[in-house]
Amino acid sequence: MDEDDTVSLTVSLGSASPFMTFDSDQSTLRVTDLSSELVLEGSFSVSLTLDDGKDTFTHTIVVNVHEVEESLEDDLQNPSETASNNSTETSEGSQANATYTNLPAAAVELAKAKAQISETVKVYRKSILNRKRVSREDPGKKKEEPEPPVPRIKKILQDGLLEITFS
Amino acid sequence: MITNGTIVINGVEVGVLDVRIEPGEESDPKNMVFTWRAVSQTATTLTLQLIFDDALYISANSIKDFLKITIVDPYMFFGANGLMIEKKHREMLREMPAQLSENAKEL
Numbered sequence: 001m002d003e004d005d006t007v008s009l010t011v012s013l014g015s016a017s018p019f020m021t022f023d024s025d026q027s028t029l030r031v032t033d034l035s036s037e038l039v040l041e042g043s044f045s046v047s048l049t050l051d052d053g054k055d056t057f058t059h060t061i062v063v064n065v066h067e068v069e070e071s072l073e074d075d076l077q078n079p080s081e082t083a084s085n086n087s088t089e090t091s092e093g094s095q096a097n098a099t100y101t102n103l104p105a106a107a108v109e110l111a112k113a114k115a116q117i118s119e120t121v122k123v124y125r126k127s128i129l130n131r132k133r134v135s136r137e138d139p140g141k142k143k144e145e146p147e148p149p150v151p152r153i154k155k156i157l158q159d160g161l162l163e164i165t166f167s
Numbered sequence: 168m169i170t171n172g173t174i175v176i177n178g179v180e181v182g183v184l185d186v187r188i189e190p191g192e193e194s195d196p197k198n199m200v201f202t203w204r205a206v207s208q209t210a211t212t213l214t215l216q217l218i219f220d221d222a223l224y225i226s227a228n229s230i231k232d233f234l235k236i237t238i239v240d241p242y243m244f245f246g247a248n249g250l251m252i253e254k255k256h257r258e259m260l261r262e263m264p265a266q267l268s269e270n271a272k273e274l
Contacts, residue, residue: 149246153261154211156234160201160217160266164236164259166244166252167211 185237186215188263191230198224199232200254222266 149166156162188199200220207214217234219225225233238244238257245251 001260134175146248146250147246148248148250148256150256151238151244151252151259153234153236153259154212156261156264157266158264160219160222160263161206162215162217162234164215165211166213166246 183238183240183243185239186217187235188225189233189235189260191226191232193228193230194224194226194232194265199245199246221264223268225266233260234263235260 151164151166154163154165187204188196190196190199198221201217203215203217205213206216206221236259238252241252241257
């Protein structure tokens with residue numbers, strides 16, 4: 001990967017420190033330090049900014065989480081009070097939010113948010129690669145599609161050690 | 168035995184890898200008990216250590232046991248080109264070689 005291919009990525013929860021990092025060398029999205037307070041306090045936004053030095057792409061997701069103590073019974077009796085009206089802005093437009101009554105549900109939603117962010121990263125990186133390819137290719141040359149990684153169990157040793165490769 | 172490899176988001180485990188033994192016809196699943204841990208990771212490799220309760224039972228018969236690894240969360244594994252592992256490639260299967268006992272490993 002040369003310097004022109006470097007894409008920086010920042011994901012943050014409000015003013016908190018980034019909880020997801022994208023290593024452009026390893027091309028791996030990781031979830032790291034996530035503050036518990038933010039998850040338990042109603043709603044929070046996940047902002048993603050990609051910058052390759054030429055273009056900047058911003059992606060914001062609003063995730064709503066109700067307090068853990070809020071009972072499911074209350075939700076059922078007063079659905080209008082617990083329903084969320086916040087909108088979710090994504091690269092594909094707005095969409096309705098659901099109501100979450102416990103932490104596992106919040107985690108599921110966070111995983112969805114992560115999936116959306118990951119998809120955005122994928123689309124963004126693909127567009128960058130295509131743009132570079134078009135600019136470098138000969139006009140008559142056939143396009144080569146990038147190949148997704150294929151994991152394989154390379155070897156299993158007799159002491160239980162094994163290696164998975166992503167080629 | 169099924170062991171889920173997880174990441175922890177705010178104390179809640181989210182599955183990343185599922186590692187299990189598919190016992191051969193002559194093997195007793197009760198003897199396939201194991202845990203595992205990730206040892207190291209680079210941009211293109213992931214090394215795991217399987218830890219069996221009794222390694223001597225693994226592929227001890229003529230019909231071998233198999234190791235099955237499923238990528239539960241593909242968003243944790245991207246290629247250098249930014250592409251995700253396709254669904255058809257998220258399951259890996261490989262024959263287990265006979266395993267050494269703990270004593271033999273120390274020799």
